[in-house]
Amino acid sequence: MKSSSTARRSPAEQRALRDLEAIRKLIAPLSPPVASFEASIRSTPFRILVSVLLSARTQDPVTEAAAARLFAAADTPGKMSRLAEARIARLIYPVGFYRTKARHILGVCAALESRRGFPATRGQLLELPGIGRKSANLVLALAFRRPAIAVDTHVFRISRRLGWAKGDAPVEVEKELELLFPRRRWSEVNQILVGFGQTICRPVHPKCRECALNRTCPSAKIL
Numbered sequence: 001m002k003s004s005s006t007a008r009r010s011p012a013e014q015r016a017l018r019d020l021e022a023i024r025k026l027i028a029p030l031s032p033p034v035a036s037f038e039a040s041i042r043s044t045p046f047r048i049l050v051s052v053l054l055s056a057r058t059q060d061p062v063t064e065a066a067a068a069r070l071f072a073a074a075d076t077p078g079k080m081s082r083l084a085e086a087r088i089a090r091l092i093y094p095v096g097f098y099r100t101k102a103r104h105i106l107g108v109c110a111a112l113e114s115r116r117g118f119p120a121t122r123g124q125l126l127e128l129p130g131i132g133r134k135s136a137n138l139v140l141a142l143a144f145r146r147p148a149i150a151v152d153t154h155v156f157r158i159s160r161r162l163g164w165a166k167g168d169a170p171v172e173v174e175k176e177l178e179l180l181f182p183r184r185r186w187s188e189v190n191q192i193l194v195g196f197g198q199t200i201c202r203p204v205h206p207k208c209r210e211c212a213l214n215r216t217c218p219s220a221k222i223l
C-alpha cells in the first residue's frame with residue numbers, strides 16, 4: 001500500500017525520486033571525488049565556506065589539497081586575514097582563478113570578523129565576495145543542512161538529460177528541481193548528481209551502457 005505522501009506525487013515526481021535513488025546506489029561503490037571532498041570539509045561552517053569558494057572551476061581533488069594547505073596555515077577568519085594575499089594565492093595554487101580567490105578569501109575573512117554570527121541565510125551569504133547563488137546553496141546544505149539545491153554544471157546538465165528540467169539557466173533548473181523533489185531531499189541532489197557526473201553521466205561520452213537509467217533516460221545513447 002502506498003503511503004499518502006507517495007500517493008500525492010505525480011508520476012514525474014515519483015519517477016524522479018526513483019531515478020535519484022537508482023543513481024545514489026549506482027555511484028556508491030564508485031567513490032566519486034565529490035564524496036571525499038565533502039567528507040574532508042565537513043567540519044566548521046568557515047571551512048565549508050572557504051572550500052566551496054575554492055571549488056569553483058576546479059576539480060575536487062585539487063580543491064581538497066588546496067584547502068588542506070590553506071587551513072594548515074590558518075584555520076580561523078582572524079588568522080587567515082593576517083596572511084598576505086600573495087601567500088594565500090601560493091597556498092591555494094593551482095585552483096582555478098587562484099589570485100581572484102585569494103582576494104575573495106581575504107574579503108570573506110574581513111566580513112566574518114566584522115559581523116556578529118556566521119552568515120546562515122542565502123541573502124547573508126550572497127553578500128560575501130566570491131559567493132554566488134550556487135555556492136550559497138551549497139554552504140546552506142553542507143554547513144547547516146538547510147533545504148537548498150546547488151545547481152552546478154553537473155546538476156544542470158544531468159537534470160536536462162534526464163528530462164527533470166528544461167530551463168536554460170541554473171536558477172530556472174533549481175526552481176524546477178524544487179518542484180520535482182520533496183524539500184527533505186533537496187540538500188542531497190547536488191552531491192548525488194555531481195558524483196554521477198564525475199563517474200557515469202560525464203559531460204562528454206557518458207557511460208550510458210553502464211547506467212541504471214539507460215532504459216528510461218531520454219538522452220541515453222546505447223547503440
Ligand code: SF4
Pocket residue numbers: 161162200201202206207208211212213214217218219220221
Ligand atoms: S543513460 Fe546516459 S545520458 Fe542518460 S543518465 Fe545515464 S549516462 Fe546520462
